[in-house]
Amino acid sequence: MNKYRLPVIMLAIFEAIAVTLWIVKDNLFYLFNFSYIGFSIALGIFLFIRKYKNARRVTQLLVGLYMLVYLGLICNENMQIEGFWYYLFTGVFEAATIHYAVAKIFGALIFGRGWCGYACWTAMVLDFLPYKVPERPRKKIGWIRYITFVISFLFVAALFLTHVDHIERIMFWAFITGNLLYYAVGIGLAFLFRDNRAFCKYICPITVFLKPMSYFSLLRVTCDTDECVSCGKCKQVCPMDVDMTDNSRARKNGTECILCYECVRNCPKNAL
Ligand code: SF4
Ligand code: SF4
Numbered sequence: 001m002n003k004y005r006l007p008v009i010m011l012a013i014f015e016a017i018a019v020t021l022w023i024v025k026d027n028l029f030y031l032f033n034f035s036y037i038g039f040s041i042a043l044g045i046f047l048f049i050r051k052y053k054n055a056r057r058v059t060q061l062l063v064g065l066y067m068l069v070y071l072g073l074i075c076n077e078n079m080q081i082e083g084f085w086y087y088l089f090t091g092v093f094e095a096a097t098i099h100y101a102v103a104k105i106f107g108a109l110i111f112g113r114g115w116c117g118y119a120c121w122t123a124m125v126l127d128f129l130p131y132k133v134p135e136r137p138r139k140k141i142g143w144i145r146y147i148t149f150v151i152s153f154l155f156v157a158a159l160f161l162t163h164v165d166h167i168e169r170i171m172f173w174a175f176i177t178g179n180l181l182y183y184a185v186g187i188g189l190a191f192l193f194r195d196n197r198a199f200c201k202y203i204c205p206i207t208v209f210l211k212p213m214s215y216f217s218l219l220r221v222t223c224d225t226d227e228c229v230s231c232g233k234c235k236q237v238c239p240m241d242v243d244m245t246d247n248s249r250a251r252k253n254g255t256e257c258i259l260c261y262e263c264v265r266n267c268p269k270n271a272l
């Protein structure tokens, strides 16, 4: 039973968040929301331990579709980064601010960029594309993410500074337009660079939060250097160009790891 410790721990962490927010915010929604996400993540890890090939994709679809369709389209919550700025400007600790705090800022200290591997609805679509492993060398254009980050902030700031009417409605349409734009650019870049995750590597503004926080992540892939025979299989299957055989925090592309465990699955020596 020891091997099932991780899904149980993840379920317990999310259940603790669910109950705490339910009580603090006096809103049953948080109990449902975080219990559902915790269950989906625990299920994915459980299936992975049972060696089910598409375990990660199961969680990604369960969480991604829930956030995109239910929270975004049905409940009209803008869960993109613009929604985060929106709630910060209104001074309310609700929806997108809670989501960002848990999944993309403080949560990344525990589970790194697990969000990117198991929950993001943008990557949920990009991961269906044919270039699961990049076929071309990485480009040095990651600075674009800072531009998209600033644009998203200025967009919401401008709405508040100009006191436009129906700002909630604008945020809803911004969610739809933003997602369509992300999908179009993400799919275009994937084919251009022959890399499903090109959008994540160069454009996504959320990585401005995720990368520095995941540097300190508790959960990370490490290598048993006594077992490793330097065959390089792990690096061949990594979608994010991480040097996972280097155990230091400063390893190459270390803050890009999405915890997909493709390297672990493919290591012939069980060294990861
Ligand atoms: S980098 Fe951005 S688009 Fe890619 S998975 Fe993470 S949050 Fe989603
Ligand atoms: S696949 Fe395993 S044995 Fe081969 S280099 Fe990677 S960690 Fe070492």
Ligand code: SF4
Binding pocket: 221, 237, 238, 239, 240, 241, 242, 244, 256, 257, 258, 259, 260, 261, 262, 263, 264
């Ligand atoms: S293959 Fe390994 S190092 Fe690369 S992103 Fe997946 S878990 Fe991280």
